[in-house]
Amino acid sequence: MFNANKIRKDFPILKRRINGKALIYFDNASTTQKPDIIVKKLRSQYGRFHANVHRGVYKIAEEATEKFEEARKKIADFIGAASPREIIFTRNATEAINLIAYSFASRLKKGDRILISLSEHHSNFVPWLRLAKEKGIGLDVVNLNPRRNFDYNDFNKKISKRTKLVAVAHISNVSGYIYPVEKVTKEAHRVGAMVLVDGAQSAGHMPVNVKKIGCDFFALSGHKMLAPSGIGALYGKQEILESLDPFLSGGEMIREVSVNDVSWNELPWKFEAGTPNIEGAILLGEAIDYLKKIGMKNIYRHKESLLQYALMHMRALNFIDLLGMEGFQARTAIISFNVKGIHPHDAASLLDQHGIALRAGHHCAQPFMKHLGVPATLRASFYIYNTKKEIDIFINALKEIHKKFAFR
């Protein structure tokens, strides 16, 4: 049985008091908190097992390598990849997307096009914008519909035989809407385009299966799913990764080097130049074990019930502007909104006085903000350790700050 109050006990940071109030952490779309087990495992990793991977023939180097490669298997299994060879360790989702942008560049020629959506996080926008400018190729941008959701009709209009790659978020980090990535992939493959799904907001937040989606690439960040910062992963179909050029060059990614020549290592190491984030990878594997014990379906259901509860209360407040994103359907626990009459940054500071941590800003999605007609929004995002009781406190805090501070 899912029990958020029991889960909370695993997260020491939730015992903190901020401005005399219990910390309410609602900035999970930005990064999640870490359970104690991750901190303990980090200590034991450094205290007992630390050595470089893939190099030593001595005991602790072999142990480190075994744990590192075991973590790769756990990720492959967690997202339904066919083989651990399809998992490349990166620093984060941003690096995973850049890896593809750089490696894909040599395949593109004049007349080719890339298709993204208007709501993409800058991490899945800027690499393609830059690539398009540098290679002189076209960038098509799918609009949002009046409910600020992915406009599938516009996608259908913009995709063509010239589209070589479609890069789209699984879940928007502004609206929380789950995008139709399976349908998008089918259509993209029909015209011969490859598909990259930015899974920064979905991995660790809902059940994910890359085979079911059918996508060619999938990017994720460990820090958004209980693991430390500085570790992420790229999934890529084996035959495609094999055909791509490496991203970074250096140690580990080579098979043989001579004065005049170099040949590449096999997958996945061909894309992992230099000493990797060994402990980050191992702890990402541990975070996956922790999430699997709770159950991804349970996590998704809990988040959904928090979302519905919060939206129901927020819709009843006439001073809350949900910016057109009021729907319940196919959505996870991310709510962007503004408090009428209060600048989002001021509102976030006032909420901090109540111990409530949430994000104010453009959420690295400036084209989306322009579409909404605002420079910034507030964003509340929930995870496994959040509760309805916290949402009640949040709703009361909103009422209080509006009463005291809204400009009338």
Ligand SMILES: Cc1ncc(COP(=O)(O)O)c(C=O)c1O
């Ligand atoms: C949808 C989406 N994509 C990509 C990223 C980038 O993640 P990272 O900064 O971990 O690379 C984020 C981060 O918020 C995100 O929400």
